Amino acid sequence: MTSARSNRNGAAPQEGADGGASRSTPAASTRAPERGIPEATVARLPIYLRALITLAERGIATCSSEELATAAGVNSAKLRKDLSYLGSYGTRGVGYDVEYLRYQIAREIGVTQDWPVVIVGIGNLGHALANYSGFTSRGFRIVALLDSDPARQGEEVGELNIRSFSELEAIVDEHGVAIGVIATPAPSAQQVCDRLVAAGVTSILNFAPTVLSVPDGVDVRKVDLSIELQILAYHEQRKAMNGAPQDPELARVVESA
Amino acid sequence: MTSARSNRNGAAPQEGADGGASRSTPAASTRAPERGIPEATVARLPIYLRALITLAERGIATCSSEELATAAGVNSAKLRKDLSYLGSYGTRGVGYDVEYLRYQIAREIGVTQDWPVVIVGIGNLGHALANYSGFTSRGFRIVALLDSDPARQGEEVGELNIRSFSELEAIVDEHGVAIGVIATPAPSAQQVCDRLVAAGVTSILNFAPTVLSVPDGVDVRKVDLSIELQILAYHEQRKAMNGAPQDPELARVVESA
DNA sequence: TCCAGTTTGTTCCCACGTTCACAAACTCCT
DNA sequence: AGGAGTTTGTGAACGTGGGAACAAACTGGA
Numbered sequence: 001m002t003s004a005r006s007n008r009n010g011a012a013p014q015e016g017a018d019g020g021a022s023r024s025t026p027a028a029s030t031r032a033p034e035r036g037i038p039e040a041t042v043a044r045l046p047i048y049l050r051a052l053i054t055l056a057e058r059g060i061a062t063c064s065s066e067e068l069a070t071a072a073g074v075n076s077a078k079l080r081k082d083l084s085y086l087g088s089y090g091t092r093g094v095g096y097d098v099e100y101l102r103y104q105i106a107r108e109i110g111v112t113q114d115w116p117v118v119i120v121g122i123g124n125l126g127h128a129l130a131n132y133s134g135f136t137s138r139g140f141r142i143v144a145l146l147d148s149d150p151a152r153q154g155e156e157v158g159e160l161n162i163r164s165f166s167e168l169e170a171i172v173d174e175h176g177v178a179i180g181v182i183a184t185p186a187p188s189a190q191q192v193c194d195r196l197v198a199a200g201v202t203s204i205l206n207f208a209p210t211v212l213s214v215p216d217g218v219d220v221r222k223v224d225l226s227i228e229l230q231i232l233a234y235h236e237q238r239k240a241m242n243g244a245p246q247d248p249e250l251a252r253v254v255e256s257a
Numbered sequence: 258m259t260s261a262r263s264n265r266n267g268a269a270p271q272e273g274a275d276g277g278a279s280r281s282t283p284a285a286s287t288r289a290p291e292r293g294i295p296e297a298t299v300a301r302l303p304i305y306l307r308a309l310i311t312l313a314e315r316g317i318a319t320c321s322s323e324e325l326a327t328a329a330g331v332n333s334a335k336l337r338k339d340l341s342y343l344g345s346y347g348t349r350g351v352g353y354d355v356e357y358l359r360y361q362i363a364r365e366i367g368v369t370q371d372w373p374v375v376i377v378g379i380g381n382l383g384h385a386l387a388n389y390s391g392f393t394s395r396g397f398r399i400v401a402l403l404d405s406d407p408a409r410q411g412e413e414v415g416e417l418n419i420r421s422f423s424e425l426e427a428i429v430d431e432h433g434v435a436i437g438v439i440a441t442p443a444p445s446a447q448q449v450c451d452r453l454v455a456a457g458v459t460s461i462l463n464f465a466p467t468v469l470s471v472p473d474g475v476d477v478r479k480v481d482l483s484i485e486l487q488i489l490a491y492h493e494q495r496k497a498m499n500g501a502p503q504d505p506e507l508a509r510v511v512e513s514a
Numbered sequence: 515t516c517c518a519g520t521t522t523g524t525t526c527c528c529a530c531g532t533t534c535a536c537a538a539a540c541t542c543c544t
Numbered sequence: 545a546g547g548a549g550t551t552t553g554t555g556a557a558c559g560t561g562g563g564a565a566c567a568a569a570c571t572g573g574a
Contacts, residue, residue: 043484046484081563109490109494124385124388125389127384128384134466213330225389230302230368232478236460296531332532341552
């Protein structure tokens with residue numbers, strides 16, 4: 001029932017181009033490449049979009065690639081190349097019209113339309129996500145908060161009531177939900193994921209510290225707080241080793257003296 | 258005072274190899290390459306570590322690269338190449354000793370030691386982070402929760418009291434804090450970041466939806482929930498366009514019939 | 515109209531990351 | 545001991561991404 005598209009081809013290994021993400025759809029299959037936008041560029045488009053919104057709020061109508069690049073924290077050459085994948089939306093000798101470019105990027109990403117989202121697992125993190133204004137303000141609408149713990153059900157969090165996980169299928173069908181967020185503990189994440197996929201969800205944002213296996217055609221992006229910290233720790237350790245052969249604690253004290 | 262090391266070379270653009278991260282330290286400067294581990298590999302080491310811990314908990318003493326790769330959700334060739342940057346910790350014809358490899362990776366990342374961490378901005382997200390067990394269980398110790406809002410100060414969150422942001426410098430000095438987490442609203446993030454850097458913090462995990470500019474020698478990693486969703490939305494939109502020229506909502510209904 | 519100045523879009527090249535494929539090295543069985 | 549089977553570690557090919565540099569295209573002034 002209500003199964004998602006395309007489960008052919010067997011389980012694909014879960015890995016993508018960038019750090020925390022993974023796509024299972026075939027990168028370059030028989031299908032025509034169309035005007036395929038590089039994954040690295042796609043990951044930066046939302047940053048450009050936010051920068052443009054900030055500029056627009058300041059009343060700036062036009063900007064150069066240099067200005068926008070600075071606002072987005074990237075190289076201007078990279079910015080121009082990224083934008084060139086979308087089309088020629090700038091004017092040579094002048095720059096980019098902020099409102100126009102903003103709309104074009106939003107349309108390309110797909111945030112001009114409204115995306116219904118369900119969040120599963122309303123613990124500490126789920127609460128924070130439910131209340132996070134960045135979701136709702138950027139084309140995403142949380143349509144349901146689900147939790148399997150009856151003690152939590154009925155509680156009101158950010159204008160929504162927590163409902164039973166068993167209502168998942170009905171909610172997905174009713175709202176046409178394509179995006180699900182998993183904020184459960186790690187042990188239940190895979191089960192939840194399977195249910196989401198079976199219900200028709202084809203994009204999943206996973207906060208649980210587990211590797212999810214999904215059928216082909218389903219996208220998973222992972223956000224893992226502890227992994228981010230560990231990466232920082234690695235570099236921090238190297239800094240201490242390289243800069244000062246002594247104790248790093250001591251080094252800072254000496255420098256401040 | 259208490260300034261961090263190395264502000265030479267001017268401000269570096271904030272961008273890294275992978276999606277959400279950025280390092281400002283020179284990638285390949287005059288310094289010898291030592292046994293430099295590629296950034297992409299570093300980002301995967303924590304995943305391998307977690308997979309090894311899971312295997313160890315199941316009582317598995319030895320595993321092949323194929324098994325470990327599956328558990329980590331990556332290609333076995335990639336896994337072997339990644340591990341080869343650390344050294345030759347496997348045995349040909351046999352595989353890897355789970356406990357031994359686990360220790361080696363933990364040591365390489367630096368999570369055998371204890372990293373003191375401060376969290377700034379104890380709103381919804383800050384609460385969730387303070388209660389997140391994944392932090393404390395993997396070599397990180399939250400030593401302080403800071404917020405500039407007096408109304409929040411004194412509140413107890415996960416065995417710690419929220420303290421005033423003005424105590425930052427004293428806390429950093431006392432505990433030798435090198436890693437800071439920013440969970441404030443976007444407008445105050447840059448100010449907080451500057452204070453952290455000035456106090457001696459050299460690694461920052463940023464949850465605020467803003468581009469932070471930091472001096473050279475300071476690492477910033479960014480976690481942006483809304484950006485992750487937008488990337489999913491982009492792919493979701495493409496799926497709908499390619500798979501079914503009709504209305505995506507309709508397509509699912511038809512398939513389920 | 516023409517020329518100087520500005521900024522985009524694009525090409526070329528290099529570095530990095532991924533994957534394949536295979537030699538080296540180990541175990542186990544005969 | 546020797547050979548078959550297994551698995552690691554790595555060299556080489558391939559693809560993707562980043563950055564410099566430049567031609568194309570626009571504006572504005574003379």
